[in-house]
Amino acid sequence: FVDGDKIGSWGTCLNLVLAYQQQGNIAQAEHYAQQAIALYPAEDKDPILERVGLVLGENAATDHYFAEEDFNEKNYTAIQVKNLSNHYLRQNQPYHALLLQSQMYPFEKIEKNAGQLALTYIDQQDYPLAEQVFEVMQVLSPENCLSKIGKDYVQSLKNGKAPEKSDLIQLLDSLLSVSELKLMLHMAMVYAFEGVVETVLERLESQGAHYYAALRRALLEQQKGEIRSAIRRLEGLIKEDETRLEAHIQLGNILLGEGDFVSAEKIFNIACQLSGADWYAYYGYALSLAGQDQLEQAKYALSFAGRLSSGHPMVVDLMNLILAQEAQPAEHMTIQ
Numbered sequence: 001f002v003d004g005d006k007i008g009s010w011g012t013c014l015n016l017v018l019a020y021q022q023q024g025n026i027a028q029a030e031h032y033a034q035q036a037i038a039l040y041p042a043e044d045k046d047p048i049l050e051r052v053g054l055v056l057g058e059n060a061a062t063d064h065y066f067a068e069e070d071f072n073e074k075n076y077t078a079i080q081v082k083n084l085s086n087h088y089l090r091q092n093q094p095y096h097a098l099l100l101q102s103q104m105y106p107f108e109k110i111e112k113n114a115g116q117l118a119l120t121y122i123d124q125q126d127y128p129l130a131e132q133v134f135e136v137m138q139v140l141s142p143e144n145c146l147s148k149i150g151k152d153y154v155q156s157l158k159n160g161k162a163p164e165k166s167d168l169i170q171l172l173d174s175l176l177s178v179s180e181l182k183l184m185l186h187m188a189m190v191y192a193f194e195g196v197v198e199t200v201l202e203r204l205e206s207q208g209a210h211y212y213a214a215l216r217r218a219l220l221e222q223q224k225g226e227i228r229s230a231i232r233r234l235e236g237l238i239k240e241d242e243t244r245l246e247a248h249i250q251l252g253n254i255l256l257g258e259g260d261f262v263s264a265e266k267i268f269n270i271a272c273q274l275s276g277a278d279w280y281a282y283y284g285y286a287l288s289l290a291g292q293d294q295l296e297q298a299k300y301a302l303s304f305a306g307r308l309s310s311g312h313p314m315v316v317d318l319m320n321l322i323l324a325q326e327a328q329p330a331e332h333m334t335i336q
Contacts, residue, residue, distance in 0.1 A: 010039035014051060021055050029056060044079045046086055050277045053090065053307060078104060090277070090308070094121075095132040102140050108177075111137070111146055115179030118150055119186055122157065124280075124312070130154050146180050153187050162191045169196060178209050185216060211237065215246055222254055230254060245274045245281070252284045261291035272301075279308035283315055295322050 013036035020029035033052045040048040081104050088097035094117055102110050114133050121130035131154055137147035149171065156163055168188060175181055181204050188196040197220070204213045214237055221230035231254060237247040248271040255264035268285035275281055282305035289298035299322055306315045 010036045010041070010048060013039060014048070017052060017055050026056075044082065046079075046083045049083065049087075053277075056307075081105075086277075089117075092129060093132075094129055095136045098133065098136045099139070107141060110140065111144070111177060111179050115146055115177075115182055119182065122154065122186065124314075126312075127154050127158055145174060146177070146183060149180065149183055149187075153183065157190075163187070165191075165193045165196065168193060172196070172199065172203075175203075178204065178207050178212075181207070182209070182212060189216065189220070211241070211244070211246075215250055218250060222257075227254065227258065243274065245271055245278060248274065249278075249280060249284065252288070256284065256287055256291070259291070261288045264288035265292070277308060279305045279312065279315070282308065283312075283318070286318060290318070290322055290325075295326055298322055 013032045016032040017029050017036060020026070020032065033056060036052060037045060037048055081100055085097040085100050088094070088100065094114075098110060098114055098117075101113065114137050118130045118133040121127070121133065131151065134147045134150040134154065137144055137150070141147070152163070168184065171184065175184055181200055185197065185200040185204065187193075188200060201213050201216060214233060218230040218233040218237075221227075221233065231251065234247045234251040234254070237244070238251065248267050252264050252267040252271060255261075255267060265285065265288035268281060268288055271278070271281035272285055282301050286298045286301040286305060289295075289301060299319065302315060302319050302322070306312070306319070309315055
């Protein structure tokens with residue numbers, strides 16, 4: 001779990017958290033979790049809090065650290081804002097997270113964070129959380145295009161009614177920020193407005209968003225059945241920057257769809273290492289393991305996904321599928 005200079009300090013406590021949790025002694029696990037947090041030497045406690053959260057989930061062991069009254073409302077530090085806003089996000093409270101961030105950061109940064117967060121929620125079909133994001137954006141900037149377009153988009157997804165293509169074309173000239181263009185691209189791709197898609201991709205590339213545009217071009221190739229082209233594009237992005245999570249996740253999803261569970265396992269394993277707090281990385285890892293009938297390991301990975309996603313329906317459904325398969329061990333598991 002930990003090694004080196006961590007032994008005898010916060011690392012030892014973290015090992016004890018895991019040991020007592022596996023024994024079912026939650027009281028002792030929480031005790032050592034608090035010790036690990038207290039002994040962690042960096043001012044930014046978020047890395048240790050994420051690791052504790054992976055073992056115990058969000059509970060009393062860490063909640064006391066985030067008590068709002070512990071923070072001076074007029075003198076937040078950047079690290080305090082990061083830790084508390086991440087806590088809000090893990091609790092599915094993006095409204096509070098973004099409102100807190102707005103006390104320290106300029107609106108342009110908040111808009112970028114909000115836009116990416118909203119698209120993540122939309123992809124996961126967490127429409128109420130996406131609405132929270134757009135609501136807080138409207139509070140922070142009532143005339144902001146992102147919030148207006150976003151709220152209409154979520155409503156169209158919920159109602160199953162596509163917007164008019166002419167309306168999107170008319171909106172294009174009013175979109176200035178990369179976040180607004182990303183949202184427009186998402187809409188155009190969902191509703192297969194090809195001309196709009198290409199126009200927005202070109203505008204994103206002209207504004208320097210080459211990585212994001214490449215991800216979307218790979219997704220378009222995947223949708224058209226051009227799988228090898230999509231894989232090559234994503235492998236190129238990973239080679240350019242191995243530290244970014246998005247291309248790994250997208251490539252892992254393609255490999256799962258192709259039934260190449262061994263390669264998908266390797267990619268999602270890297271994704272888990274790149275971002276210990278991304279529930280989907282652990283979910284994809286669990287899927288790849290389950291596809292190889294490594295059900296016990298899949299359940300273990302899925303337990304992390306569940307703790308990070310507050311019991312997302314996709315995680316619950318996969319766990320139920322694995323449990324059902326374990327009851328019929330003679331049959332090979334089929335991943336849908």
